[in-house]
Amino acid sequence: MESWGVLRSGLANPAAIVVAVFGISFLVADLNFYGITGNPPCMPTNCTATVPKPSVKLMMQDHFGHYVHHYSAEVFEDVTHISELPFISPNFVTTVHLMIGIFAGWLMGSENLRVRQISIVLFQFRIFLDMLDGVVYRRQSHTFMYVNGWGSIGYYIDAAADILASVALLYGLNTFLARHPPRRCEGLPLRSPPEPMTDVPVSRSTIASTILLCFVQGCVRGAFWDRYQFAFHSILNKPLHSKADAILQARIFNSPLTRFVLWCWKLSSAEGMLGFVYVSIFLDFTWPMLVIIRKYGFIQLLVVVVISQLHSWQVHELLAKAL
Numbered sequence: 001m002e003s004w005g006v007l008r009s010g011l012a013n014p015a016a017i018v019v020a021v022f023g024i025s026f027l028v029a030d031l032n033f034y035g036i037t038g039n040p041p042c043m044p045t046n047c048t049a050t051v052p053k054p055s056v057k058l059m060m061q062d063h064f065g066h067y068v069h070h071y072s073a074e075v076f077e078d079v080t081h082i083s084e085l086p087f088i089s090p091n092f093v094t095t096v097h098l099m100i101g102i103f104a105g106w107l108m109g110s111e112n113l114r115v116r117q118i119s120i121v122l123f124q125f126r127i128f129l130d131m132l133d134g135v136v137y138r139r140q141s142h143t144f145m146y147v148n149g150w151g152s153i154g155y156y157i158d159a160a161a162d163i164l165a166s167v168a169l170l171y172g173l174n175t176f177l178a179r180h181p182p183r184r185c186e187g188l189p190l191r192s193p194p195e196p197m198t199d200v201p202v203s204r205s206t207i208a209s210t211i212l213l214c215f216v217q218g219c220v221r222g223a224f225w226d227r228y229q230f231a232f233h234s235i236l237n238k239p240l241h242s243k244a245d246a247i248l249q250a251r252i253f254n255s256p257l258t259r260f261v262l263w264c265w266k267l268s269s270a271e272g273m274l275g276f277v278y279v280s281i282f283l284d285f286t287w288p289m290l291v292i293i294r295k296y297g298f299i300q301l302l303v304v305v306v307i308s309q310l311h312s313w314q315v316h317e318l319l320a321k322a323l
Contacts, residue, residue: 016283018282019279019282019283022064025067026063026067029063029066029067030063030263030266033059034059034259034263035254035259055145055146055147055233055237056147056229056232056233056236056237056262057146057147057148057229057233058070058146059259059262059263059266060225060228060229060232060262060265060266060269061266061269061271062266062267062269062271062272062275063266063272063275064124064127064271064275065127065131065271066266068124068128069124069127069128069130069131070131070146072128072131073128073131073132073134073135074135076132076135077132077135077136077139082132082136083135083136083139083140088136089136089140090133090134090136090137090140090154090158091133091154091157093129093132093133093136094129094130094133094154094157094158094161095161096129097126097127097129097130097133097161097165098126098161098164098165100122100125100126100129101122101123101126101161101164101165101166101168101169102164102165102168103122104119104120104122104123104126104165104168104169104172105119105165105167105168105169105170105171105172106168106172107119107122107172108168108169108171108172108173108175108176108281109171109172109173109175109176109179110176111176111179111180113284116176116281117281117282119172119281120278120281120282123165123169123278124278126165127271130158130161130162133154133158134146134158137149137154145237147229147233147237148226148229148230150230159222162222162270163219166215166218166270166274167215169274169277170211170214170215173211173277173281173286173290174207174208174211177202177207177211177286177287178204178207178208181201181202181203181204181207182201182202182287183200183201183202202287210290210291210294211290213294214273214277214290214293214294214297217273217293217294217297217298217301218270218273218274219270220298220301221268221269221270221272221273221301222269222270224268224301224305224308225265225268225269225270228265228305228308228309228312229265231308231312232258232261232262232312232315235249235312235315235316235319236249236252236253236258236315240319245319248318248319249319252315252318252319257311258311258315261304261307261308261311264304264307264308265304265308268300268301268304273293273297276289276293277289277290277293
């Protein structure tokens with residue numbers, strides 16, 4: 001009866017319903033995009049040197065970034081042609097989404113749950129603009145492959161903006177949690193306004209160290225995500241002029257193991273990790289999620305890194321002569 005009551009209360013929570021709808025939608029989209037229920041993203045018969053395969057970066061992109069913000073930014077550009085405006089540049093868009101991220105981080109320190117939920121919506125709009133600056137860059141440079149511009153000034157500016165926005169988010173969380181520390185019963189959700197605490201509250205130093213570890217973990221995740229995106233892009237998205245090599249490349253690209261490794265990075269990237277934090281804030285379940293990330297996040301990341309490294313070695317060995 002108690003579990004049924006929890007279920008009914010969850011179904012009555014509009015925020016939980018929104019999260020559930022997105023979760024189911026992302027699951028269906030994954031099944032279709034990775035060719036589990038539909039056609040695979042790249043068939044050996046139609047992926048050659050002249051027929052491009054899906055971008056490795058897109059296959060590794062977090063779910064919100066891929067299925068919501070990436071496609072929305074592409075449609076927005078197609079409708080408005082914003083990249084053709086004389087004052088619009090990728091760095092201008094980056095500056096705008098950084099300012100929005102800082103403002104959203106300030107709102108995150110609010111005691112009001114609705115204000116913190118608005119902050120999450122603003123962060124999602126910031127990510128949309130982050131995707132849009134990439135769209136503007138590709139349209140203005142007349143490139144169409146969805147890939148990072150490694151080594152360019154814009155690449156470093158965009159990375160710095162993402163880090164600063166993440167700092168603003170976590171600083172806001174630290175402000176809120178320091179004012180209203182959760183109980184040491186870590187399995188209980190953090191309510192707003194806080195309920196009377198029957199247990200010893202978590203110390204401010206523990207809150208700060210947990211958030212700092214989450215920030216460090218996000219930076220490490222971002223670095224590894226970028227590393228393996230570059231590694232797999234260099235192997236699997238590189239045009240090969242030999243038909244036999246192109247077919248082998250397409251088969252490797254379309255193999256279940258490759259799709260699984262790339263899919264793992266949807267959840268294991270910095271944005272993937274922050275996605276879980278966004279959901280936990282939206283559902284008012286912040287502290288338990290941060291504790292889970294602190295305790296188990298590095299272990300999960302290590303497993304994905306080991307699998308990715310072994311697979312990248314194997315793929316590079318198979319295509320070494322063609323590369």
